[in-house]
Amino acid sequence: MTWIFALTGAAVAGLAVLAWPAVRVLAAARALRAEVDRARSRAVARETEFSKISPTADPDSR
DSSP states (O other): OOHHHHHHHHHHHHHHHHHHHHHHHHHHHHHHHHHHHHHHHHHHHHHHHHHOOTSSOOOOOO
């Protein structure tokens, strides 16, 4: 019965070790999403400015 407790403790310790990298990956994914949103908003703003300057430009020719 003692070995069941030991294996359970080892499994919990292993999950705790894996939890730290998982938290770091989730934080990095959140930061990447924010950066992509900023880049997308800047691209849309520049596209809007360009369409004001050149009204004959085709917006679908990307």
